Amino acid sequence: MNELKFLEVMGKIDDDLIKEAEITSDTLSETESSVNVRAELSASGVEIYRHSGWLRFAAVASSVLLIIGLSAFGGYRLMNRKSANPDHNNNDPVTVATTAENSDNTSTENAKGSTVTTGKGQKTTVTTAGADNTAGQSAVTSVTAKNGDKTKYTGTSAAAERRTASGGTTAKRGSAVTTARTTTTAPKTTGSVVKPPVNGRMTEDIVLQLAQNGDALTWKDFEPYEHTDIGSGQDVWKILVYKDSKSGNDYDFTLIVSGVPEKKPKITLVRGAYTGSSSQDRVDLRTGDVYNFMHPEIALSTVLGTLKECHPAFIRSIELSYPWYTYPAKLSYPELEEILRMIQELTFTKNEGSKWQSLSTNMLRITVTDNNGMVHELGTQYPYFLADGTAYSVSEEKLTALTERCVGIIKEHQPSGPIDISGVWCWHSFEDNIGSIRDISESIRLSQFPDFVFMWNGKEYYIEAYNSAGRKFATIPVQFNAYFADINGDGYPELCTTYDLGLNRDIFIEVRVWDIHNELAYTLSGGEEDNYILYEENGELFVNKEWKNSAWSILSKHGEKGRLGFENGQLVFIPV
Numbered sequence: 001m002n003e004l005k006f007l008e009v010m011g012k013i014d015d016d017l018i019k020e021a022e023i024t025s026d027t028l029s030e031t032e033s034s035v036n037v038r039a040e041l042s043a044s045g046v047e048i049y050r051h052s053g054w055l056r057f058a059a060v061a062s063s064v065l066l067i068i069g070l071s072a073f074g075g076y077r078l079m080n081r082k083s084a085n086p087d088h089n090n091n092d093p094v095t096v097a098t099t100a101e102n103s104d105n106t107s108t109e110n111a112k113g114s115t116v117t118t119g120k121g122q123k124t125t126v127t128t129a130g131a132d133n134t135a136g137q138s139a140v141t142s143v144t145a146k147n148g149d150k151t152k153y154t155g156t157s158a159a160a161e162r163r164t165a166s167g168g169t170t171a172k173r174g175s176a177v178t179t180a181r182t183t184t185t186a187p188k189t190t191g192s193v194v195k196p197p198v199n200g201r202m203t204e205d206i207v208l209q210l211a212q213n214g215d216a217l218t219w220k221d222f223e224p225y226e227h228t229d230i231g232s233g234q235d236v237w238k239i240l241v242y243k244d245s246k247s248g249n250d251y252d253f254t255l256i257v258s259g260v261p262e263k264k265p266k267i268t269l270v271r272g273a274y275t276g277s278s279s280q281d282r283v284d285l286r287t288g289d290v291y292n293f294m295h296p297e298i299a300l301s302t303v304l305g306t307l308k309e310c311h312p313a314f315i316r317s318i319e320l321s322y323p324w325y326t327y328p329a330k331l332s333y334p335e336l337e338e339i340l341r342m343i344q345e346l347t348f349t350k351n352e353g354s355k356w357q358s359l360s361t362n363m364l365r366i367t368v369t370d371n372n373g374m375v376h377e378l379g380t381q382y383p384y385f386l387a388d389g390t391a392y393s394v395s396e397e398k399l400t401a402l403t404e405r406c407v408g409i410i411k412e413h414q415p416s417g418p419i420d421i422s423g424v425w426c427w428h429s430f431e432d433n434i435g436s437i438r439d440i441s442e443s444i445r446l447s448q449f450p451d452f453v454f455m456w457n458g459k460e461y462y463i464e465a466y467n468s469a470g471r472k473f474a475t476i477p478v479q480f481n482a483y484f485a486d487i488n489g490d491g492y493p494e495l496c497t498t499y500d501l502g503l504n505r506d507i508f509i510e511v512r513v514w515d516i517h518n519e520l521a522y523t524l525s526g527g528e529e530d531n532y533i534l535y536e537e538n539g540e541l542f543v544n545k546e547w548k549n550s551a552w553s554i555l556s557k558h559g560e561k562g563r564l565g566f567e568n569g570q571l572v573f574i575p576v
Helices: 002-021 025-041 053-080 204-211 290-294 305-309 333-344 396-413 434-439
Strands: 094-101 107-110 123-131 138-146 162-168 177-185 235-242 251-259 266-271 282-284 315-321 348-353 364-370 375-381 384-387 390-394 425-429 441-446 449-457 462-466 472-477 481-485 494-500 509-515 520-524 530-537 540-547 560-567 570-575
Touching: 204 235, 204 251, 204 290, 266 290, 305 333, 305 364, 315 333, 315 396, 333 364, 333 396, 333 434, 364 396, 375 396, 384 396, 390 396, 396 441, 425 530, 472 494, 472 509, 481 530, 494 530, 520 570
Parallel strands: 509 530
Antiparallel strands: 094 107, 094 123, 123 138, 162 177, 235 251, 251 266, 266 282, 315 364, 348 390, 364 375, 375 384, 384 390, 425 481, 441 449, 449 462, 462 472, 481 494, 494 509, 509 520, 530 540, 540 560, 560 570
């Protein structure tokens, strides 16, 4: 249309101009005559009006220029229409394949951005394939457009977060049909659409499917199911969760959907029939581990975690406590081996959640600390075994045996009557068999300190002090021996111990003195030069000072002999 029509227009314009510009001889004569007459009739002081021929010529020329400009602009737009890209969105790359079926059953395929010319009665189908960045899957949308019909999206992908579709535009025969890209955004979901059963029964399988949709769940997801509104002031739907959609009324769970219609509901799955109690075992359907909540037997094998196969040597300590007794029991190594084995032999049959919280307070607490410093809070609350706040059903026989043995050990570890200290009293000394210190775990009370209980924890190499309320308030290191003796002469015995500091694989054997009455602690250390160790001889307490590079053992007492004393507020070695 561009150049041919332009030349045709220009040709017509030239003919019109020639006709208008053509002047006959008669017209010319009349013009000359009228000029002469007007010249004769002219009066003095009056200017005669004369027609300007150039005005007509200017008007015609302007029309020609306007037509030329419009023709040029239209040709330019037409030539550049194919290269125009109407989509300026930053969408993902897509591939568009356009197939046009004409009335003669012929089809034409065109690549992205192509133009398809179709005839009347055509049917244009556009298929768009795009990459789904969110789900890592491709999303395909098909669009079918008939002449005069609206575009209908016939294909969707539930996992896709973004959709890209191309809509076909039809025209009469001889006109151009182009495809334009449009985008639609679907709500984000993490699971597939759940189809409810015809009878409207909620089942355990459907609950697991709904849980996959997480935060996308709304009221509409639960409307198709049988529910009872038990709310007052807000909607509270109670939905029984059956084992299957068939006949039968057995159910182990109840769904509670609550809130106001304008907002997303709170969705909670409770075990058994809903009682309204805050202690009822439950899980959040959006964020909780619904599968393990509904199938706890899968996780029963991991209840004890690393303790299941742990060797006693890799356990730092086990502490037992029971409400009937004031003081806890720190187990010796033989006791630790026994209790750990009993725990490891338990077989868990069912996760009972938080049911133990509604029972009596007579709970046996078993605190296990491994060598990595990890603390495992275990216990028994009949008829359950407790692990980190969760109750589990176990064999009644094994649970009873474990509970009775632990309570028995706690009773044995309660302090006996007070001991009256006079002179030097050796609590324990392991000079001959240092390894056996871990087999000791006992508690004593002194008549000089009736409100204090001193507990020897050989497994951890500590002596711990507790007040009358059963609270620990002091810890003294001990490894080789421990003595009570009045060192400062105030009439109250001090607790004197020998221990190996053991820094950087070097032996640093030191003496620690705890002035219980005055609440002061002192250390006698030889640093990198000497080691010190306490020993009793003829009812007196002495110190053996041994040079570290000596060929003699510190326990041989071949070093320098001395006593403990105080000078200027410092614990010192006094040679004898």
